[in-house]
Amino acid sequence: MSSVKLGLHAIRVGNIFCIGRNYAAHAAELGNKVEDEPLVFLKPTSALLDESSPICLPAYSDDVHHECELVALIGKGGNDIPPDAALSHVAGYGIGLDLTARDAQAEAKRKGHPWTKAKGFRGAACVSTLVPAARVADPQQLKFELRVNGQLRQSGDASLMLLTLAEQISYLSRLYGLSDGDLIFTGTPEGVARIVSGDQLDLSLHGQVSAHWKVE
Secondary structure, X not given: OOEEEEOOEEEXXXXXXXEEOOOXXXXXXXXXXXXXXXXXXXXXXXXXXXXXXXXXXXXXXXXXXXXXXXXXXXXOOEOOOOXXXXXXXXXXXXXXXXXXXXXXXXXXXXXXXXXXXXXXXXXXXXXXXXXXXXXXXOHHHOEEEEEEOOEEEEEEEHHHOOOOHHHHHHHHHHHOOEOOOOEEXXXXXXXXXXXXXXXXXXXXXOOOEEEEEEEO
């Protein structure tokens, strides 16, 4: 899978940018400090997963965590985009999971290695169908949640982001450049936890879109 759905249309994905430690409470629950500069990592497009397929946990990890996030699709790329123009570059919004093999991540951190094995395995970037950006007046007012087996695990409020979406877009465009079809995972709130085979995950971007995955 190398595309996402924007309404009824399939959009080919370019880069998948992820913003780490963008909610203070989540950084605190993992014992991480809030960075002075945005913490950015990438996932390969082979990590994309839509609702037509279940989540398959990697054999090398015994501790895969869910991280529920607001996801934005860039419809118009650019370089050096100013924050006050950034949201005009968004084509759609959705809800997603940045799945993380926490044990593999801890080992990578210990060795000073990249996080790719922990963050980029197949199915590690779950994304719902996206809704057109025109339906969202202000993404910073969006709220979202994740329920696992019917129990609330994560409750997110985009107004609590340390770096707003507009600031994320501006920053990414300045350092790396943004292209049509790029995805941005905007960070996860507190409440991350392990998922296991048989779990049922239900995500909701309140008033906009919902998604469901089963863990095999």
